[in-house]
Structure formats: structure tokens, C-alpha cells
Amino acid sequence: MIRFPTRLAVAVVMAGLALAACGGQAANVQPTAIPPVRADERVVAEARVVPVRSAALAMNSGGIAAEVLVAEGETVQADQVLLRLDSRRQEAIVAQAEADKARADASLAKLLAGATEEEIVVAEAQLARAEAQLQQTRGSVTDRDILAAEARVQQARARLAELERTGSRSDTEQARARLEEARANLQTEKDRLSAAKTDAQLRMQQAVDSLTQAQSAWVVARNDWDSILGDGKHPTMGYRLGDAEKRKFYDALVQAEANLRSAESGVEQARVAYDAARQAEQTGVTAAEQRVADAAAAYDRALKTTDNDELAAARAEVADAQARLDKLRGDERAGAIAVAEAAVAEARANLARLKAGASETQIAEARAEVQRATAALQAAQTQLDELSLRAPFAGLIAAVDVRPGEYVSPGATVINLGDPSAWQIETTDLTELSIVKVQPEAPVTITFDALPGVEMQGRVTRIRELGENRQGDITYRVIVTPAQQDARLRWNMTASVAIGQP
Numbered sequence: 001m002i003r004f005p006t007r008l009a010v011a012v013v014m015a016g017l018a019l020a021a022c023g024g025q026a027a028n029v030q031p032t033a034i035p036p037v038r039a040d041e042r043v044v045a046e047a048r049v050v051p052v053r054s055a056a057l058a059m060n061s062g063g064i065a066a067e068v069l070v071a072e073g074e075t076v077q078a079d080q081v082l083l084r085l086d087s088r089r090q091e092a093i094v095a096q097a098e099a100d101k102a103r104a105d106a107s108l109a110k111l112l113a114g115a116t117e118e119e120i121v122v123a124e125a126q127l128a129r130a131e132a133q134l135q136q137t138r139g140s141v142t143d144r145d146i147l148a149a150e151a152r153v154q155q156a157r158a159r160l161a162e163l164e165r166t167g168s169r170s171d172t173e174q175a176r177a178r179l180e181e182a183r184a185n186l187q188t189e190k191d192r193l194s195a196a197k198t199d200a201q202l203r204m205q206q207a208v209d210s211l212t213q214a215q216s217a218w219v220v221a222r223n224d225w226d227s228i229l230g231d232g233k234h235p236t237m238g239y240r241l242g243d244a245e246k247r248k249f250y251d252a253l254v255q256a257e258a259n260l261r262s263a264e265s266g267v268e269q270a271r272v273a274y275d276a277a278r279q280a281e282q283t284g285v286t287a288a289e290q291r292v293a294d295a296a297a298a299y300d301r302a303l304k305t306t307d308n309d310e311l312a313a314a315r316a317e318v319a320d321a322q323a324r325l326d327k328l329r330g331d332e333r334a335g336a337i338a339v340a341e342a343a344v345a346e347a348r349a350n351l352a353r354l355k356a357g358a359s360e361t362q363i364a365e366a367r368a369e370v371q372r373a374t375a376a377l378q379a380a381q382t383q384l385d386e387l388s389l390r391a392p393f394a395g396l397i398a399a400v401d402v403r404p405g406e407y408v409s410p411g412a413t414v415i416n417l418g419d420p421s422a423w424q425i426e427t428t429d430l431t432e433l434s435i436v437k438v439q440p441e442a443p444v445t446i447t448f449d450a451l452p453g454v455e456m457q458g459r460v461t462r463i464r465e466l467g468e469n470r471q472g473d474i475t476y477r478v479i480v481t482p483a484q485q486d487a488r489l490r491w492n493m494t495a496s497v498a499i500g501q502p
């Protein structure tokens with residue numbers, strides 16, 4: 001409530017009567033200038049006691065309150081932890097980021113140091129073992145062994161053909177031709193379908209590699225954007241970013257997410273294609289094998305009329321000779337040689353790589369990985385730090401509005417902190433009619449409802465320029481600094497101020 005001195009009230013009444021008396025002549029009266037505010041006019045207003053320095057503290061991140069470390073009325077120091085949110089998940093993220101950083105540092109250090117003499121000796125020994133294994137695999141079967149086996153097959157087939165000609169009919173020859181054709185078709189089908197499956201498998205692996213790259217790019221873009229959201233600075237250079245630069249990082253994140261979705265779709269398509277190729281191989285080979293079996297059965301039926309012990313022995317001889325030849329030059333031996341040759345090539349490449357040392361590109365990539373891991377660790381640590389609320393200055397806890405186990409919303413005030421070492425008086429009901437009478441540095445007399453008989457002197461130190469709508473009235477806030485302090489003052493105590501010379 002605003003109280004005016006008696007002299008001011010009388011002046012207002014007299015001015016009103018004068019205006020009423022000359023109302024009929026208003027059209028002929030020239031407007032007069034507003035008289036200046038007299039220095040001896042006093043303005044009386046309601047006020048409250050507030051600390052010179054105070055803060056309504058809130059969390060940047062939401063979460064469950066794990067620890068409330070202060071109570072109302074407790075004195076705290078600057079940077080003291082007041083509240084902690086549940087940080088177990090974020091601590092795990094920080095631990096993972098630290099491990100990634102250590103791994104990146106170790107990789108870079110290893111590249112810069114180069115291979116040790118012991119590593120080169122081990123690589124040379126591995127190459128020697130691989131070459132010896134290849135030589136042993138190749139030498140297990142000689143060319144002479146294969147030529148002898150081929151000659152035996154030819155002889156067995158010639159003897160069988162002679163026996164079949166002496167007692168066969170035309171349908172026997174046709175059945176045999178169909179059997180040979182079915183066998184040839186079986187091998188052709190195996191080769192074709194196997195090649196198709198291998199191609200599909202290669203495409204699927206390429207899609208997986210693309211997905212891995214897209215995931216790595218997305219993680220870098222996500223970490224960069226999170227870092228920018230946290231402090232508004234460049235993730236690696238450290239300077240504060242403008243809106244256009246922030247937009248570039250955001251666009252990079254959006255593009256990385258689109259690339260990731262595309263790569264995931266590519267993997268799924270490649271997997272479906274591979275499954276189809278594998279199923280086609282199984283189905284096609286089974287069908288071709290069935291055709292061979294059918295042709296063999298037909299051929300056996302055609303030979304029944306001439307099938308005797310001598311013919312059976314000739315067939316057995318052909319089968320045995322062919323089996324021997326297949327074993328000598330079969331897929332098993334070819335596969336063993338291929339594996340041994342690959343081992344030699346890998347051992348040679350490894351030895352050459354160790355002797356040559358890391359390339360500039362590899363070192364640059366390792367340094368970039370260290371920078372990425374460092375930025376990710378810093379971002380994770382910043383997010384962990386934001387789960388703790390610290391006092392921005394030393395003071396007194398005035399209010400605590402959270403308990404352990406409760407959810408804390410981002411931006412919601414949870415603790416009020418004030419510095420009780422210095423108080424100031426803040427008006428609460430100075431209207432626009434009164435504020436024009438208040439000047440900076442004006443003398444002020446302060447009284448308190450809770451402290452009868454206590455009267456302090458002070459001065460106007462700040463007048464807020466923007467008015468506030470309070471129950472239909474526009475009010476202005478004025479800050480008064482008392483000339484002395486009183487230990488009995490408390491936050492939000494009611495006060496009355498008389499502004500101006502008495």
C-alpha cells in the first residue's frame with residue numbers, strides 16, 4: 001500500500017478543485033507545462049528485505065535426485081556441491097569414453113614408435129613357417145602321381161567301353177549319354193550357383209562395411225552437436241560458434257543420420273539377396289543331383305540285360321581309378337594349397353608393413369581418432385558434471401524444494417541461495433503515479449514491521465525501467481541500499497520506505 005504525506009494530499013485536492021472551476025472554459029485555456037517534481041515531496045511505499053546477491057538454482061539436465069547435500073539455513077561455500085542427480089549411466093558413458101581415448105592414444109603411440117626388432121623377428125619367422133607349409137602342401141602330390149592316375153582312369157574307361165560295345169543296345173548308349181550330360185550339368189550348376197552366392201556374400205560384406213563407416217560418422221556428428229549444445233563452442237577448436245556455423249554442424253548431423261539409415265537399409269537388402277542366393281544354390285544343386293540320380297538309374301536299367309561279373313568289375317575299376325584321381329587333384333588339395341598361399345602372402349605383407357613403418361595417412365587418421373576420442377570424453381565429462389548442482393557463490397541456503405528420489409525437471413528452481421552478509425530493500429507497490437517522484441540517490445528512511453523502533457537511513461541505488469502489471473496497476477521496482485546492516489534482518493521481511501527529504 002502507498003501512503004502520501006498530508007501536504008501532498010492537500011495539494012492534489014486543491015489542484016482538482018481548480019480544474020473543476022474552470023472546466024467550462026477548457027476550450028479557451030492553453031495547456032501549461034507540467035511542474036517539476038519538488039525535492040521535498042516524499043513517496044511512501046511497501047517493500048521487502050532481499051539479499052544483495054541471490055540466485056534461484058536449477059539443473060540443466062533432468063533426472064532423479066540421488067543426493068541432496070544441503071539443508072535450509074545451511075551456510076555453503078562457492079563451488080560447493082549442493083545436489084547430485086543419479087549419474088550411474090553417465091559415469092558408464094564416461095568410463096567408455098576414457099577407454100576409447102586410452103585405446104586411441106595407444107594406437108597413435110604405437111604408430112609413432114614403429115615396429116620393434118622383436119616384432120620384425122617374429123614376422124620373419126611367421127613368413128618362414130608359411131613358406132615351409134606351402135612347399136609341404138604342394139609336395140605331398142607330385143605331377144607324376146597325377147599323370148599315372150589319369151592314365152589308369154583312361155585305361156579303365158577304355159576297357160569298360162569295349163565291354164559295353166560288345167553287348168549294348170542303342171538305348172544303353174543313349175542312357176549313358178544322358179548320364180554324362182547330367183553329371184556335366186551338375187558341375188556347371190554348382191559352379192554357377194556358388195559364384196552367385198559368393199558375389200551376394202561379397203556385396204553383403206561391402207554393405208556391412210558401409211554401415212560401420214556410417215555409424216562412425218554419425219557418432220562423431222552426434223558428439224560434435226551435443227558438445228555445441230552444451231557450451232556453444234567449436235568441438236575441437238574451442239571458439240564460440242555463430243548461428244551459421246552451428247547450422248553447419250546440425251546439417252552434418254542430419255546428413256549423418258540419413259547416411260546411417262541408408263546404410264542400414266543397404267545391409268538389409270544385401271542380406272535378403274544373400275539368403276536368396278544361398279537358397280537358390282541349395283535348391284539348384286539338389287535338383288541337378290536328382291537329375292544325375294535319375295539318369296544313373298535309367299542307365300543301370302538299360303544295362304541289366306548285359307550286366308555280368310566282368311562288366312561290373314570294369315565299372316568298379318573305373319570308379320576306383322576316378323576316385324583315386326579326384327583325391328590327388330581334388331578340391332581338398334586345391335583348398336589346402338590356396339590356404340597355404342594366402343598365409344604366405346599375408347606373412348609377407350605383414351613383414352613389409354612392419355619394416356616400412358606407419359604412413360603419414362595412418363598417423364593422420366590415428367591423430368584424428370585421438371581428437372575424436374578426446375572430444376567425446378570431454379562431452380561425456382561435461383554431461384556428468386552437469387548432473388551436480390554447485391553453489392555459484394558463498395551464501396546461505398534459503399529454500400530446498402527437492403528430496404532424494406524425486407524427479408528434477410530441467411530449468412525448474414530446486415534451491416534458493418542468498419548472501420546474508422549484505423541486505424537491500426526492494427519496493428513492491430510503487431505505481432507509475434509515484435515513480436516519477438523518485439530519483440536515483442534520493443535519501444530514504446526505512447522501517448520494519450518486525451523491528452518496531454528500528455529506523456535506518458539509505459539511498460535509492462537502482463530504479464527498474466520496465467514496469468510490471470500487478471493486480472491492474474503498473475508498478476516499478478526500486479532498490480534501496482541501507483546505510484547500515486542489522487543482524488536481525490531476514491529474507492523477505494516486510495519494510496516501509498519513505499523516499500525523499502523529510
